[in-house]
Amino acid sequence: RIEPLFLGIDFGTSGARQVVIDRSERVQSEFSSAYSQHESLDTAWSSALWQLLDAIPADQRRRIASLAIDGTSATTLLIDGDSGRCLAPPKLYNEAQPQSVVQRARQMAPAEHTATAATSTLCKVLAWDEEGLWQGAEAQGVEPAIVHQADWVAGLLHGLWRVTDYNNALKLGYDPEAELYPDWLADQPFAHLLPLAVVGPGTPVGPITAEVAQRTGLPPTCLVCGGTTDSIAAFVAAGVSEVGEAVTSLGSTLAVKLLSEARVDDARYGLYSHRLGSGWLVGGASNTGGAVLRQFFSDSQLAELTPRLAGADHPTGLDYYPLTRPGERCPVADPNLQPRLEPRPADDAVFLQGILESIARIEAQTYRLLADLGATPVGRVYTAGGGARNPVWTAIRQRQLGVPVVVSAQAEAAFGSALLAKQGYALANPPAAVVM
Ligand code: ADP
Structure with missing residues (x-):
């Protein structure tokens, strides 16, 4: 056979x-x-x-x-x-x-x-x-x-x-x-x-x-x-099969896709749903993300600084809204929202951790928004994109999201x-x- x-x-x-x-x-x-x-x-x-x-x-x-x-x-x-x-x-x-x-x-x-x-x-x-x-x-x-x-x-x-x-x-x-x-x-x-x-x-x-x-x-x-x-297809590649599972893509921008029982469409936040299997794939995108990191750090600087971060157990208390230019759609619908990246600590490792924590906060807020609008609450997050290779960030995100965060084994659309x-x-x- x-x-x-x-x-x-x-x-x-x-x-x-x-x-x-x-x-x-x-x-x-x-x-x-x-x-x-x-x-x-x-x-x-x-x-x-x-x-x-x-x-x-x-x-x-x-x-x-x-x-x-x-x-x-x-x-x-x-x-x-x-x-x-x-x-x-x-x-x-x-x-x-x-x-x-x-x-x-x-x-x-x-x-x-x-x-x-x-x-x-x-x-x-x-x-x-x-x-x-x-x-x-x-x-x-x-x-x-x-x-x-x-x-x-x-x-x-x-x-x-x-x-x-x-x-x-x-x-x-x-x-x-x-x-x-x-x-x-x-x-x-x-x-x-x-x-x-x-x-x-x-x-x-x-x-x-x-x-x-x-x-x-x-x-x-x-x-x-x-x-x-x-x-x-790239979402399917991550291996998501059950409602409540999601993929966060940490590339130049922050994009989330959640497999949900209920459909969510909300033009205010640029959210819309694709039908997939027996559920709905609810997607949203924030303007924050890796592009902001690139404004301050090269990828090799990021790799060098990461081992020096205090980590998930030692939050900086910094409250940024990292954007490369004014304007946000999701999770805050405000075309005039100003980037907030002050105060900048003298130590770059503290500054970087503050940015990573803030992006993680925005990610968690996005999943909360989806749930508030009727989507299945997130239970597990796969990660794709350049940000997935930062283990400290993964730990920080897991703390913020309160659910397991794993790196996608596969991210190829094919x-x-x-x-x-x-x-x-x-x-x-x-x-x-x-x-x-
Ligand atoms: P895109 O395809 O959207 O341009 P990628 O998935 O290639 O994005 O991811 C690139 C992003 O990943 C860059 O904006 C960069 O800031 C970020 N990045 C690269 N290395 C790291 C790292 N070690 N830690 C956190 N972010 C990183």
């Missing part, structure tokens, strides 16, 4: 990455490929995909039972719905659309909906709409369709061009709770371009095509599962997608009933 393997593919901001895992979630192989700068975006992405698949050792490739793909959120393509061919250059995740388009999105969608951001998928569709691009294609007998990056890459494998997932569809305006496009979206003249099926991340979609099996050496039964966005693929395979192949 052949042991199945599961493949996760991440289409990130600068390149694509692939991870193969086994049933015990051990990594069997991984490979990454930077996007070519000399080709159109869609050609660069398809080249990266075939490269990643070619890089899987042949004995593993034959055993890939399922795969899932994540892509950058709100990277949007206008394609021929029959062939997947691009009808316009893809619009990337961070491309802000013109103000006229943003105005239109605001008139359509509920106030402060995530689909009204200038970089949202909805604004990208509206921009194509204003340019008359899909109308022109239809006049030529083409059936245009809108897809996200992850959907398109999956389409190259299973040949289905009208399928997306809850997570990618959120910034389009899809309602993952009611599982439909709300009327304000469904009534638009371009509504027939939207994905026809919206599935849960990690649910079975369909097998790869015979042509792809031939070309890649993957088994023809290899099942493509619903994908997700790159940041949610690993998260591999976990989704494994889940999809299990859904499609439930264990046979035991016959007595």
Whole structure:
């Protein structure tokens, strides 16, 4: 009997990455490929995909039972719905659309909906709409369709061009709770371009095509599962499975994501929820974080100072609000909030500890805010990002949060997608009933 393997593919901001895992979630192989700068975006992405698949050792490739793909959120393509061919250059995740388009999105969608951001998928569709691009294609007998990056890459494998997932569809305006496009979206003249099926991340979609099996050496039964966005795949990678578990990302900014039973959306604090498994992934971001540390210390200075910190048992009593510029959204909604980094002690180790304590206080306040707004109280925090490598900070945070704080063993989005693929395979192949 052949042991199945599961493949996760991440289409990130600068390149694509692939991870193969086994049933015990051990990594069997991984490979990454930077996007070519000399080709159109869609050609660069398809080249990266075939490269990643070619890089899987042949004995593993034959055993890939399922795969899932994540892509950058709100990277949007206008394609021929029959062939997947691009009808316009893809619009990337961070491309802000013109103000006229943003105005239109605001008139359509509920106030402060995530689909009204200038970089949202909805604004990208509206921009194509204003340019008359899909109308022109239809006049030529083409059936245009809108897809996200992850959907398109999956389409190259299973040949289905009208399928997306809850997570990618959120910034389009899809309602993952009611599982439909709300009327304000469904009534638009371009509504027939939207994905026809919206599935849960990690649910079975369909097998790869015979042509792809031939070309890649993957088994023809290899099942493509619903994908997700790159940041949610990175969350899944941390291994969070139960409500109350969360991931804090300590990079340039402080971002938290909590798996909650209840959904929390609150535009005042920039909080919104993605549907994930049987729960909701509530996310929020503060403007404090590692960028403030960088204003004062290089990473090597941080590493040098850390062993000199007095530590969690000896708090400094300093009460800062570390920001690189005025303005905060979460856990305090105040666009004019001033950075507070005074008084500065003579000893840099005391100053650093004061900053670390203050960021930890803001993190704890954020989780309290989520609970106050109805989310499941946090019970365990995984940590990702540059701040995760500071053990003293981890101890300080554990004290502030009052729950176990652990470093994520895995933070690769591709690993998260591999976990989704494994889940999809299990859904499609439930264990046979035991016959007595
Ligand atoms: P991003 O991808 O958001 O730029 P990273 O996850 O790479 O961020 O993390 C970088 C941040 O980590 C920097 O802002 C830096 O201040 C912080 N950092 C690096 N080393 C340490 C350390 N030893 N202790 C605390 N913070 C650190």
